[in-house]
Amino acid sequence: MAFASDIEVLATPTFASRGWVRAVAQAAAKNPAGALAGLACLLLVFLAVFGPMVSPYSPNDVNFPLLESPSLSHPFGTDNLFRDLFSRIIYGSRNSLGVGFAAVGVSLALGVFCGITGGYLGGAWDAAVTGFVNVMFSYPSLVLVIFLVTIFGQHFAVISIAIGLILTPYTIRVVRSATLAVRSLQYIEAAVALGASPLRIMFRHILPNVTAYIIVVASVNIGLAILIEASVSFLGLGVSSDTNPSWGRMLQETRNVWQQAWWTAVVPGAAISFAVVAFNVFGDALRDWLDPRLRGSR
Amino acid sequence: MGKYILRRLLLSVPILFITTVLIFAGVRIVPGDICQIVLQIPEPAPEQCAALKHDLGLDKPAATQYFRWLGNVLTVDLGVSVVNKRPVAGEISERLNTTVELAVLSIFFAFAAGVPIGVYSAMKQNKAADVVLRGLAIGWLSMPSFWVGTLLITFPAMWWGYATPTGYVHFWQDPLKNLEQLYLPAIALGLALSAILARFTRSAMLEELRQDYIRTARSKGLRERVVVSRHALKNAMIQIITHLGLQLAFFLGGTVVLESLFSLPGLGTLLYSSVITKDFTMIQGLVLVFAVIITIVNLAIDLSYAWLDPRVRYA
Numbered sequence: 001m002a003f004a005s006d007i008e009v010l011a012t013p014t015f016a017s018r019g020w021v022r023a024v025a026q027a028a029a030k031n032p033a034g035a036l037a038g039l040a041c042l043l044l045v046f047l048a049v050f051g052p053m054v055s056p057y058s059p060n061d062v063n064f065p066l067l068e069s070p071s072l073s074h075p076f077g078t079d080n081l082f083r084d085l086f087s088r089i090i091y092g093s094r095n096s097l098g099v100g101f102a103a104v105g106v107s108l109a110l111g112v113f114c115g116i117t118g119g120y121l122g123g124a125w126d127a128a129v130t131g132f133v134n135v136m137f138s139y140p141s142l143v144l145v146i147f148l149v150t151i152f153g154q155h156f157a158v159i160s161i162a163i164g165l166i167l168t169p170y171t172i173r174v175v176r177s178a179t180l181a182v183r184s185l186q187y188i189e190a191a192v193a194l195g196a197s198p199l200r201i202m203f204r205h206i207l208p209n210v211t212a213y214i215i216v217v218a219s220v221n222i223g224l225a226i227l228i229e230a231s232v233s234f235l236g237l238g239v240s241s242d243t244n245p246s247w248g249r250m251l252q253e254t255r256n257v258w259q260q261a262w263w264t265a266v267v268p269g270a271a272i273s274f275a276v277v278a279f280n281v282f283g284d285a286l287r288d289w290l291d292p293r294l295r296g297s298r
Numbered sequence: 299m300g301k302y303i304l305r306r307l308l309l310s311v312p313i314l315f316i317t318t319v320l321i322f323a324g325v326r327i328v329p330g331d332i333c334q335i336v337l338q339i340p341e342p343a344p345e346q347c348a349a350l351k352h353d354l355g356l357d358k359p360a361a362t363q364y365f366r367w368l369g370n371v372l373t374v375d376l377g378v379s380v381v382n383k384r385p386v387a388g389e390i391s392e393r394l395n396t397t398v399e400l401a402v403l404s405i406f407f408a409f410a411a412g413v414p415i416g417v418y419s420a421m422k423q424n425k426a427a428d429v430v431l432r433g434l435a436i437g438w439l440s441m442p443s444f445w446v447g448t449l450l451i452t453f454p455a456m457w458w459g460y461a462t463p464t465g466y467v468h469f470w471q472d473p474l475k476n477l478e479q480l481y482l483p484a485i486a487l488g489l490a491l492s493a494i495l496a497r498f499t500r501s502a503m504l505e506e507l508r509q510d511y512i513r514t515a516r517s518k519g520l521r522e523r524v525v526v527s528r529h530a531l532k533n534a535m536i537q538i539i540t541h542l543g544l545q546l547a548f549f550l551g552g553t554v555v556l557e558s559l560f561s562l563p564g565l566g567t568l569l570y571s572s573v574i575t576k577d578f579t580m581i582q583g584l585v586l587v588f589a590v591i592i593t594i595v596n597l598a599i600d601l602s603y604a605w606l607d608p609r610v611r612y613a
Contacts, residue, residue: 135313137544138589138596140547141547141551143585147581150576150581151327231551231552258448272442273437276439277440
């Protein structure tokens, strides 16, 4: 199957004709807040990928003063176990973003497949997909994650799939309704008349035309995924451990010293909020840029 | 109207049915030896193991187990805890109040804060106040509820030495003390929801304010306040409540974290401790109860929708 390369062939002309760099620069000039958020997202991804190289200390170094307030050598201060919070935040981004991206990957794989096939094929399969969405909406998201983690254990894959499952109904709803809007258009009719198979129509004709929606729902979902991961690790049920920090867990670890050292209560939460704001604002900007018709739709 | 309610009620039956199947299957696909996991010892004695399997209903064929469990569930018998042998339904009903009260208080807070802000934002569209409020809403939306809770615990204590009273009391024992214990977690939980409601209220109001009937109302000489609150807002409410329903599943999950943060004896803390002790019958019961609560609230939302919008009633 050469679906991915097919999409590229269809999608590149619009980008190539304008010139990639210029198109991005123009969009950034129009929406500086969105561009700033995009840079923040890049920075976060960079920190998560190259964390060990840019972090000033190891996250588990315990050779620092106890609960030192933020200073030049420790920009975010130190915690109740003599550790540097700045380095722990950098390392923590790996868990938060790692789970976030993996969960969104799961939700996209499931959601795009179910949304397009459900919306295009209709019938019993569509009823099953809609039923799944309705059932999923009647689970409190965090309870479902906790349920699955209890059954299958606190592994990266389990938590990512659990959070991905929670995000899937949102993805399905968006992709399915976009598919319904596209399927009645003339070029689909033309493709049917030319004898294209349903599989070809769905993944070669419909998929490229709902990509804008998919990208937008993905960026909103990353914010949600980071929030859910943080809650799960705050409860101590995430992938993180004493030596493998995550933002949610860091807040829990310093619980007894919040009032003596306010930065321990502020910094990890601010990191979570920063990441969520960055992805949400960037998602909004992407939506406006990719498809002006979607403006203000969410 | 009666037909609509009936149809909507019938719709929640398959959802609850699938839910029971998933919960039932969940406990049965636990990888590894369930005895070792639940008892948390490497070599459990055979008698202990047999007793446990009996409690979990694992000693009979799957179909028998399921229908027996379902029959019990329908008569509000959720089995006994595998850890302390107390009836699951009893433990849950003892704690249900706290969670429901927390949820109701925070939804109330979210409405009281979010809807007026959204209306104000819509009336001042693209003016400075609107831009500032929208920026704030994005910020609130991105703050995890447990972090808001953390800040609400830390800073009042640091600055004024204020802390909410410890030792949980029920509402009917001492309403004031109970509310003082619950208002901070309710704000923490409701803040993000209020931001979501403010955003939806704004866009719904902007849409309604452009409708013909608003022009009619204005040309009749009605005061702006009446036009906004009685005409536009009432219609915007339909959309706002629909969105509230969609947020609910995500929102109720937050009670688990908030209860644990503020040490409230609700369903969330019970779920948390059951996960730690691997109390599978309790977990089963709790997941079911959470799903039932959401189904009921969604049902209530759909019914209120029919009440707010006559078109739904007659469709």
